[in-house]
Amino acid sequence: MVDVSIPQVYRAKRKAKDVLNGVDMAQYNRIWSYAATARVRNLGSANKMTLNKPFEESICTFQRLYYYLFACNQGFLDGCRTIIGFDGCFLKSPFGGQLLTAMGKDGNNNMFPIAFAVVEVKCYESRKWFLEFLIGDIGTHNGSIPYTCISDRQKGLVHALNTPFLESEHRFCIRHLYQNFSQK
Template sequence: MGAPPVFQRLHIGFDALRKGFLQGCRPIIGFDRCFLKTFLGGHLLSAVGRDGNNQMFPIAWAVVKGENYESWSWFLRLLFDDLGIAQGYGLTLISDQ
């Protein structure tokens, strides 16, 4: 009998948010994370853009077991695939790290 399954990651990115970012937002994406303060723990990773009114526009988010290189690279790979970003020319990325 194998070990029970263990939660690793969950990515959430709605089609309407993807289309809204691509069609109506500035080419700026901000990244951040926060702790999930429950008995389960984990981190919430988020990608946020800026719309035409200079307001925050959520693009996608993920719940991960821990913040590390593997979790961030997984999240960024999925986000860039969803948005069709290959090289990133003309795109500004903002992070506190």
């Protein structure tokens, strides 16, 4: 039997967290090289990053990342329906954040990635930031046909979609509607 004191347990726990967070921190430090490689290997790809520097002498920290691959964009514009689904999910890491996605549907009803963003929190400002870059890359129409936007009825997303996709139809995902009615 090993006798371990409480301070030793806390020190071991802190060291384990440092090891785990260090791996995550190293991955965040590699975002720049990953983005540069994607731009070189897939010409026309775009990525935008926002850093947070609260004070002049403080270290820059990651805030937001927008990313899309040109090949996926061309595939969406050339072969997919004019439907874009918007969704988001929580990132389960020590740094947290949200993953926002824009997905299309191809001819076989498969999901087709258009763009994604990693943001600090799912709010109106971060969604608007994501949508501004998305519209800059794909526009608001495919030819003369405006896109149809599908989302999960989140108020911030509905409000953020109204301005850039002014001529577009906005529909709600039936799965989310069903879940809301079955809960009540």
